[in-house]
Amino acid sequence: MSNDRITIPIGPQHPALKEPLSFMLTVEGEQVVDSALRLGYVHRGLERICQRRSYVQNVHVVERVCGICSHVHSSTYCQAVETLLELEVPPRGLYLRALLCELERIHSHVLWLGVLAEILGFTTIFMYTWQDREIVLDIMEELSGGRVAHAANIVGGVSIDVDEDQIEDIQERLDNLEPQLARFVDLVHNERSFQARTRGVGLLPTGVARGHCAVGPTARGSGIDVDVRRDTPYGIYDQLSFSVITVDDGDVWARAAVRAEETMESLDLCRQLLKGMPKGSIKTRAPRRVAAGEVVSRSEAPRGEVVYYVRSDGSEQPARVKIRTPTLPALSTLPIQLQGVNTADIPVVLAGVDLCIACADR
Amino acid sequence: MNVSQIVEALQQNFPDETIEVRDVPMRDTFVELAADDLHAAVTLLMERFDIYHLSTITGEDTGDAIVLFYHFWDGQGLTLCTLLSREAPHIPTLTDLIPGADFYEREVHEMLGVMFDGHTDLRPLVLPDDWNSPPPLRKEEEEKEDEQ
Numbered sequence A: 001m002s003n004d005r006i007t008i009p010i011g012p013q014h015p016a017l018k019e020p021l022s023f024m025l026t027v028e029g030e031q032v033v034d035s036a037l038r039l040g041y042v043h044r045g046l047e048r049i050c051q052r053r054s055y056v057q058n059v060h061v062v063e064r065v066c067g068i069c070s071h072v073h074s075s076t077y078c079q080a081v082e083t084l085l086e087l088e089v090p091p092r093g094l095y096l097r098a099l100l101c102e103l104e105r106i107h108s109h110v111l112w113l114g115v116l117a118e119i120l121g122f123t124t125i126f127m128y129t130w131q132d133r134e135i136v137l138d139i140m141e142e143l144s145g146g147r148v149a150h151a152a153n154i155v156g157g158v159s160i161d162v163d164e165d166q167i168e169d170i171q172e173r174l175d176n177l178e179p180q181l182a183r184f185v186d187l188v189h190n191e192r193s194f195q196a197r198t199r200g201v202g203l204l205p206t207g208v209a210r211g212h213c214a215v216g217p218t219a220r221g222s223g224i225d226v227d228v229r230r231d232t233p234y235g236i237y238d239q240l241s242f243s244v245i246t247v248d249d250g251d252v253w254a255r256a257a258v259r260a261e262e263t264m265e266s267l268d269l270c271r272q273l274l275k276g277m278p279k280g281s282i283k284t285r286a287p288r289r290v291a292a293g294e295v296v297s298r299s300e301a302p303r304g305e306v307v308y309y310v311r312s313d314g315s316e317q318p319a320r321v322k323i324r325t326p327t328l329p330a331l332s333t334l335p336i337q338l339q340g341v342n343t344a345d346i347p348v349v350l351a352g353v354d355l356c357i358a359c360a361d362r
Numbered sequence B: 001m002n003v004s005q006i007v008e009a010l011q012q013n014f015p016d017e018t019i020e021v022r023d024v025p026m027r028d029t030f031v032e033l034a035a036d037d038l039h040a041a042v043t044l045l046m047e048r049f050d051i052y053h054l055s056t057i058t059g060e061d062t063g064d065a066i067v068l069f070y071h072f073w074d075g076q077g078l079t080l081c082t083l084l085s086r087e088a089p090h091i092p093t094l095t096d097l098i099p100g101a102d103f104y105e106r107e108v109h110e111m112l113g114v115m116f117d118g119h120t121d122l123r124p125l126v127l128p129d130d131w132n133s134p135p136p137l138r139k140e141e142e143e144k145e146d147e148q
Helices: A044-051 A055-062 A072-084 A091-120 A123-144 A162-191 A190-200 A206-211 A216-220 A251-278 A327-332 A334-337 A345-353 A357-361 B003-013 B035-049 B101-111 B137-146
Strands: A004-012 A023-029 A032-040 A293-302 A304-312 A319-322 B020-024 B028-032 B054-059 B064-075 B075-085 B091-094 B115-117
Touching: A023 B064, A032 A055, A032 A334, A032 A345, A044 A055, A044 A251, A044 A319, A055 A072, A072 A091, A072 A293, A072 A319, A072 B101, A091 A123, A091 A162, A091 A190, A091 A251, A123 A162, A162 A190, A162 A251, A190 A327, A190 A345, A216 A251, A216 A304, A216 A327, A251 A345, A293 B020, A293 B028, A293 B035, A304 B064, A319 B054, A327 A357, A327 B101, A334 A345, A345 B075, B003 B028, B020 B115, B035 B064, B035 B075, B035 B091, B054 B101, B075 B091, B101 B115
Parallel strands: B028 B075, B091 B115
Antiparallel strands: A004 A023, A023 A032, A293 A304, A304 A319, B020 B028, B054 B064, B064 B075
8 A cells, every 4th residue: 555645634724733724745655745735824915905004004014914023024114114215214223123123033933943842742842942932022022012013113213212221131131041042052953862853854955945035044054145134234234243054954953953043143133232222312203105116125034034015106005015924935845845754754844944824824 | 246237138138128227225126128038037147147036026006007026136136027918917937947936926826817827836825715806906906995
């Protein structure tokens, strides 16, 4: 019977999936030979909603594209509108915006490592990661009032500010977080059972990753040296120093190594931002009406390049807002990563992609 | 990415066409060319300039035409724009050159009804399987929705 092929539907509602996504997996024995996926179960038509709301209202619409990296979406959108308005955001506003972006990256990566650990059977690591993620969420909650949806961005800057005591307090908490993050890096590099489950699983060679326009940790885990923060600096990233982590292995382990090491880079970026935080205003006043024009705004979200195309026709509402989230190119690599894997490794490969279906559907 | 070299190369390859170029803020350049030339232009970008990263495809119905924007990126943006007729919009697929264009083309297909010639699988990506109405981002559909 080993040559018989069976097609197994998984999802859209499935106990192993955290978000609705539908798979048709064709297996031969215990090996995946083909897979097809179907999106759309949480499609909310956000691009169209943006056309019917004002530029100001849309900040809150785009913040709901993603339930994990909400801040980077409103940042990228505000950046687009500010460029169309030719507004100069005060440096302090840009620093605070970037601070939340980097905290968000730490929380997203640590959350992801916990999800992967749980799937691998490392419940202890899942508990540790999510406990440490709380440190970051607490900081973000104190800064903005929200754990995940921060509503910190406005067109022209940010609506949150910090005082000296808060900066000192955040620095202290980051100091406490550092050894924990270092422990996760150590785990990825040295824990044998972690490596046994992730090495050589979900392979994505460099050339294939390029062809599928992979972004973020998926691309960097396949040896593609790319990071929007460095390659097309936006905000104040040209004034900060950080390393872009790349690993050539192209498997789930490589993606884990990239993300774990990136949390250390982001922690360092947070320190640079807190230390160099300039005094002054956090926002500048923005007009409601935007002159006709178009812009392509890019940012590096935790999952990779986010793209917003915004076109204005001179009215108070945008004529077109196109949102490309990093999950979409990551999903397009999934059938390749699943090719030939053992059925027991399917959840590991799915977790390795860092899926955010709400993002992909919009 | 040297944009002026790219534009020059495109102009040399398509001498009969007028290629319009405009700079867009945030380090992006928009190059407008004919739909028939798009596939050859992308081949040129890939072979001569090693530009392979297609960030996404934006489709828009302006009321007069369907506009497609192919957003490429290589440290800075290069967007190829092309106009299609509203009656029967079609354009060659890029999936043979860039497999990653698959999802983007499928989304433009379902949202605006653009046919990508040569694409083997234009199933809906985000709309329901039983979607019977016209493509939702067509101008008349948007206007209908606005009236409600």
